[in-house]
Amino acid sequence: MTTPTSGAPTKVTLRLLEKTDREIVKLDRPIVGAVYKFQHDFRANPRHPGLRLKQLEGHERLHSARVNADYRALLLHLSDSEWLLVAVKHRKHVYENLDRLSYGINQVTGSIDYVDLEIVESGMLRKGRPPAAPAASRPTPVAPGPAQERPLFAEVTPEQLAELGVAEPLIPVVGRLTTDEELLGLVEYAPRHTGEVLLRLRDAPYEQVLEEVTRPVEVRDVDPQDYQAAVERTDTTVITTDKDLESIIEERDFGRWKVFLHPTQKQLVTRRYSGPARVGGGPGTGKTIVALHRVKHLVDRLGPGHSKQVLVTTFNKNLAADLRARLLALGGPEILARVEIAHVDQLATRVVREADPGSTKSRIDDTRALNEWRQILLETGETKWDAEFLMDEWTQVILGQAVNSRVGYFKARRAGRGRSITRADRAEIWQLTERFTQRLDEKNLETHRQVAERAARLEIERAARLEAAARASEESGGLGNVHAQSATGAWQRYRYRHIVVDEAQDLAAAHWKMLRAMVAPGPDDIFLVGDTHQRIYDNRVTLGSLGVHIRGRSAKLTLSYRTTREILRSALRLLGDERYDDLDGDDETLAGYRSVLYGSEPVVRRTDSFEAELDAITEQIKAWHDIRREDIAVCVPTNDMVTQVTARLTKSGIVSTEITADGPRGDEGVHIGTMYRFKGLEYQRMIIAGVQRGLVPRASVEALRRTDPARYQAEYKRARSLLFVAATRARDALTLVWHGEPSPLLGDLAAMADSC
Template sequence: MSVQGKATLRLLDKADKEIKRLPRVVKGAIYDFQYKFRENPNSPGLRLKQLKGNDRLYSARVTDDYRALLLHVGESDYILVAVRHRSEVYDNLDRFHHQVNPVTGGIEFLEVVESATVRAASGTPGTSEPSGSEGPGSVDSPSAPVADPAPEPGAERQKRSEPEPSGEPPRAHGRPLLAGVSAEQLRELGVAEALIPLALDVSTEEKMLGLVEYAPAHSEEVLLALAEGKGFDEVLESITRPVAATEPVDVTDYSAALNRSTTRVTTEDTDLREAIEDDFGRWKVYLHPTQERLVKRRYKGPARVSGGPGTGKTIVALHRVKYLVEQLPPGRTKAVLLTTYNRNLATDLRKRLLDLGGQELVDRVHIVNIDSLANQIVAEAAQGGRRRWISDAQALDEWQDMLSEIGETRWDADFLNAEWSQVILGQAVNSRADYFRARRAGRGQRISRAQRAEIWQLVERFTMRLDEKRVWTHRQVAEIAARIKGEQAAKIAAYKDDEAQHGGPMLHRLDQSWANLRHDYQHIVVDEAQDLNPAHWKLLRAMVAEKDDDIFLVGDTHQRIYDNYVSLGSLGVNIRGRSSRLTLSYRTTKQILGSALGLLGDEAWDDLDDGSDNLGGYRSILRGPTPSFIRAATWHEELDALAAQVSEWRGIDGDNGSIAVAVPTRDMVGEVERQLSKSGISSVSIGPDGPRAEAAVHVGTLHRFKGLEYRFVAIAGMCDGLVPRRGIERFRESDPLRYRREIQKARSLIFVAATRARDALAVSWHGSPSPFVPTSVASAPAPSLDDGLFRPTNALF
């Protein structure tokens, strides 16, 4: 076939995973190849030619020794499916398989060699290893497909010695892993046809991992779910049906397949360097069909998406912002608000949205953390005058000082500060009468009407104290901002009511200026929704009209690390019937996930709307090493072991900011940094706006890790009295609900930190371990320093 003029070239998902393993010089040549091919695929230097016996598969020259395998999908459209040494391209061409999957309708590419070694690239997003990961490794067995080892930089791909074919497919020893599943059922689930006989023959999990490492992504997810013991009906319902084509699939129509969401390719003319080397670049070019449906759905009001760490909630939120902006009429206004709890997350969201849609998209979106938004509103309204900010911890100190000064002993500072913050400020309570009627769901300790009167009197005295000192808290400002915007929303509603009832405003009742009032935004998208307090939600509810697609929020209450408990329905954000869950982790390995879930324990978790939530069905198809759980005799010994582990990781990762250490206290941050410095390791602390530098080991308290991601994470100081902090014991008897909430918060902190790790996790302690550490791990014999403290002592929880 002769192609005239320019061509389009896309990269099939998972092809990048193999390209990363090629010698550096070959990768550089691929980047040059893509531009030359797009400009003129018939350039003599590219040597484009159709492979014998295959009407769609072509080869083209990348270097003297390497060839690009290209799938021609129609007209001038090509997909780069693999890059091979030239000796592998022209021999045994029947090992290359491509198809339009009859169930999902997506394009898939698969290579099966004589030893059943399988390479494949295809399918749905997010199921491959994170950028930079080497995956679970290969299994060199004649009965299981395996992947080539990564070649050394500059080295040629080595030919493996393959066993002589016997004329019959090899049989696995022992009972097949998928015993009880038929070939027809695998077809119904959408497994690639070439993999079915191989999958039915596999007898060990290790061999199954070798089979699916480069298999089409949908086949990988299905086969691993079955291998883990899930039944046919469950896999059909949770994995296959969400991505199944809604119309009959013509398996010969590759052009139509290219346009389906189940064909995961880079967008036209996307730079291969970006798709291969940039972590977020992989995310921004596609969504899993399950996610895409959530992004592009029209909701009859507020909607929520929940899911565990690494399930792509933030990515869904960012794509939702892009989708909403694309529906807006042309203009210059920032009609969409994208908000989250803290500053470093807001900064990260801005960068990611810029990567996703460019400056034109960012110009239509107000990206700000929620407290900064409240500050802007209060400042513009000139309320409160010039004041100094104090933290929640400083506010608690003020409560303690005041109670000591007046000799109050009936109420403790912790309880009063929480009552003031969560109930009075959280619900924008402005009078004693309103406080008598306020809901206190979840506050635990019951109080009488007379006690509410006493508390209100103390709260009034406390706020006067802050006024006199010219200080205030972020919670106070959020309440003021919510009140300001609530009054504005009430005026808008009154004006519209007059218009509806009388054909226009009744000027004797309404100020003409009300006609110019508008809601601040057309749409609001909230990331990390579990961390917002009630005043925040009242503020957001007032800033957008109640209509279709008004508020879209993503979050996970298992990752709540602040004392913010809300009932969204009671605050005017009605998500009932419009809630969805994501269950597949694209970041965390199965091994890390199992340990992290163990850290959560058996606590009950809320769903932000007076119901319960859980991580049932939360899973990962990524594989990695078993996390290490290690005890040391002293903090000094633990620091020595930590430095040794970080040094080992740096040998794998270099010094590019993909290693992090999390500790319970600020003092420990400095001690870890000093220990790493003594070992010649550069490190930086994580502040409110994120790490101060990228090319160093990041060290921070557990609270600082929300929204971050690393290849390697160490959690140090997992000791009794530190995790959870010893001070909460006083609530065990006096306020059981509060005690349980404090335990939950501590578990969430550890859960968040543990699930920041993509490839490896190490948890250590000195002295007595945290009660969160399972007995089986905590009681294991402590290895000596010479053995390396950060070696696994136990498998998953």
């Protein structure tokens, strides 16, 4: 195939190969600007003399085109009207290493593999030691040397690597890898499927990787010359306007990542499950993306109609709004027309109001409820119990087990609650609880926890009526109608056919009871995603005991597509040696959790004063002048710090906006908020400030070490999860800063600190 002749169409379609944008963004800004102009000119007329498009010697499809005086674009010619941009390189590096450039159609996945061996091996050199020299160029040894390191994949044959879909030119290189650093250096520049196979192969046997990673994307009868079919199986982006490439480069693939489903995840989306199913995995592994694609899959399978038969829910307003925006980007308004999107407390409120439309009670959050508890303790002079303990006992034991009497509380289970209490203690606590609920009634208030419990009871009663009607219909030889007549004479049915839950680890028992009753038990009824390492509320549940049976229908994602390896490694250290559950009574680990991205090491800074800490925050944001302010976030432990940081940034001329319970207050500026506000959000660069003793965790937690050790451990663990969540919101860069004594949660990370 040669360069198109004058008879070819003038305008062409230009595609961008995945990972190419990550290389372009590393170039100097003037060169990136030249790339923007180049793509505009090339799409308009690739034969323009100024572009100097020409076929590279020894390559049938690979061409070069002029970006500026020093840089060239490398493009694969797919058809007369379609091109694939695979690299932008200095012209010297193009023409001196033509024999190191390789491309072809992967005979396993059917996608296009482009490999620059020079770049791959230089990546290995930066991350580890140089790859072994070819045998012909090795000097003859004069004396025995140290024992050669064992290759990482010594147990895997070249034939097996090929069967797994490893790019053919890289198979000899893979055989020489001896350290994880070399492996990660190779993965950074290898085709995506090759990287995923190799990372998974470090933790699992060949047979398992074949089934879990390769089989889902395997293509039969691949035509090695059909590049038009191959490009449809390749992770590319079509550039149709001048803004397309710019948005990809400026966002560093961030927007596309938020809806992109990797082929290896597709099987989780399209599988038919015999009942509730769960997908777990660490931050950035694509759990939410899987959930969103699952929603689209379920909607696509619905018959004609306009009713909203699929529910998507999560635990707060911010996340629900984000899910709506991402689902709209993924499937458009047609998908949203069949989907109900609501956070669980909003859903519970709707159920209760439907049953009691005349209620005028105001809802209060946990912070306001805790203040009410403190007022009761002040009024009664009670010092034996603290407000946090009473609040926890009321929500987790009394409301959690739907206890509605003193006798019922005496019988309630408290396994794992920590502090041991006697029968007399229970009597005192019940008396205080009655006083608390009476106080709320007098103020015409109710908590979201109370609403959730009432909603659960209402939905359970509703489901029981439906089941009774179905049994009666079956016994009378009817048509098996699952509808039931309500008191108003209206016909009822289960509210939804399918429910999809995001951030499942933070839902309370009452939420699960309500959701379970909203959908008929059966195939594909409930699909949930979550990670208990990111649990930031004390909602510990065993789903099986609540009727949500996921055993045998759980899967785990292990590759992070968002957070760099360097940030991930530091974040995992924040978790310490804590044990985490899998939402169904067993332990959960992050074993095998890896990142496919590389970046800089997190910056750790200790300052001498709060003023110096504010200065450090300001200086860091100014240093990040190459990205949009909205892609930067400052995370702090308290609301007071939000106010103080905002004031300092304003004084320094930096626009910022606070993240509230309803999302960012404004559309522009650096995002600032407390750690709780960042759950489920993502940023290119992140500062976590105030990471010091007494704030992370809060000082009151330390006091529990002596008075309530079990509760101390639970609060300490929750603080770890909160810091872990904050750290993994960053994709490219993370800065940790504090003044005074560092948080004990930092561990050996504190020793890495630079003083300022």
